[in-house]
Amino acid sequence: MPNRQLHEKNRKSWNSATRAHNSHKRDQAGFLRGGGSVLFPEELALLGALSEQKLVHLQCNSGQDSLELARRGARVTGVDISDEAVVFAQNLSRDSGIDASFERADVYDWLARSRPTEECFDVVYCSYGALCWLSDLPTWARGVADALSAGGRLVLVEFHPVAMAFDDERRLAHRYSGGKKLEWKEGVSDYVAESGEGLAPMGFEPGDSRFENGHACYEFAWSVGETVQAVLDAGLVLEALREYPYSNGCRFWSDMRLLDGRRYALPDDSGEIPLMFSLVARKPR
Numbered sequence: 525m526p527n528r529q530l531h532e533k534n535r536k537s538w539n540s541a542t543r544a545h546n547s548h549k550r551d552q553a554g555f556l557r558g559g560g561s562v563l564f565p566e567e568l569a570l571l572g573a574l575s576e577q578k579l580v581h582l583q584c585n586s587g588q589d590s591l592e593l594a595r596r597g598a599r600v601t602g603v604d605i606s607d608e609a610v611v612f613a614q615n616l617s618r619d620s621g622i623d624a625s626f627e628r629a630d631v632y633d634w635l636a637r638s639r640p641t642e643e644c645f646d647v648v649y650c651s652y653g654a655l656c657w658l659s660d661l662p663t664w665a666r667g668v669a670d671a672l673s674a675g676g677r678l679v680l681v682e683f684h685p686v687a688m689a690f691d692d693e694r695r696l697a698h699r700y701s702g703g704k705k706l707e708w709k710e711g712v713s714d715y716v717a718e719s720g721e722g723l724a725p726m727g728f729e730p731g732d733s734r735f736e737n738g739h740a741c742y743e744f745a746w747s748v749g750e751t752v753q754a755v756l757d758a759g760l761v762l763e764a765l766r767e768y769p770y771s772n773g774c775r776f777w778s779d780m781r782l783l784d785g786r787r788y789a790l791p792d793d794s795g796e797i798p799l800m801f802s803l804v805a806r807k808p809r
């Protein structure tokens with residue numbers, strides 16, 4: 525069962541963090557209007573041709589990625605639990621002149637609601653820091669399958685749960701699997717400030733440099749195996765599964781190297797762990 529009580533706590537934590545995150549990003553509407561790109565080659569390649577595709581972006585946060593997908597031709601609906609993020613996304617849509625619709629909802633409520641209306645999507649897209657907020661992976665995967673039209677695809681690009689099992693000092697400290705809740709008393713952090721230009725291609729501003737989140741948050745560790753199995757159990761057919769030794773945009777540890785294309789990698793002298801994974805799964809016709 526989804527744990528909506530914890531989701532509500534996460535909503536408050538995300539409201540607070542989203543304000544800080546956006547304070548670091550310069551003229552986002554002008555950047556998107558002018559053709560600037562916030563997306564990475566990995567998701568663009570997996571998504572493929574977007575023209576006229578009906579796409580729902582689950583956990584879209586402030587809608588920057590959703591709006592670029594819309595500018596590239598998709599008919600986009602963005603869904604997020606954070607009031608702050610959804611209002612920001614709606615304003616960004618208006619100010620950038622890029623059309624998309626955004627709905628504030630717990631993803632479980634939205635997926636349950638979308639089913640009876642038979643409003644099906646060609647693509648369900650989900651990315652970068654989404655799965656760790658899901659308290660019930662099998663229910664989510666079944667909801668995704670229901671939201672897809674026959675032949676439609678789930679496209680997921682995620683930070684790797686192996687990387688998430690390490691703490692700030694890169695010591696193995698957290699669980700990798702099982703969906704057990706992990707409490708962060710300090711709440712959602714200002715990882716945009718820590719990532720600099722990696723997450724601010726429109727230009728980085730010092731913004732709110734003294735951010736403290738007054739709301740604890742709760743994550744859930746799902747392994748790659750559990751994710752794939754949930755998707756398969758929901759009746760989708762796996763078409764691609766990849767792992768990457770770099771992180772798009774997000775600097776997990778302070779000693780990471782910034783590579784071309786806003787990617788962060790581990791220091792040269794360290795070993796290698798996977799930092800992201802992606803999967804594509806299709807609903808049979």
Ligand SMILES: C[S@@+](CC[C@H](N)C(=O)[O-])C[C@H]1O[C@@H](n2cnc3c(N)ncnc32)[C@H](O)[C@@H]1O
Pocket residue numbers: 531534535538583584585586587588589590603604605606609629630631632650651652653654657658
């Ligand atoms: C790291 S952000 C994802 C960012 C996204 N990849 C983008 O395009 O900007 C995680 C998002 O998940 C949202 N979230 C967390 N729990 C949720 C839930 N139960 N239902 C809907 N959204 C949720 C948060 O509000 C936050 O915006």
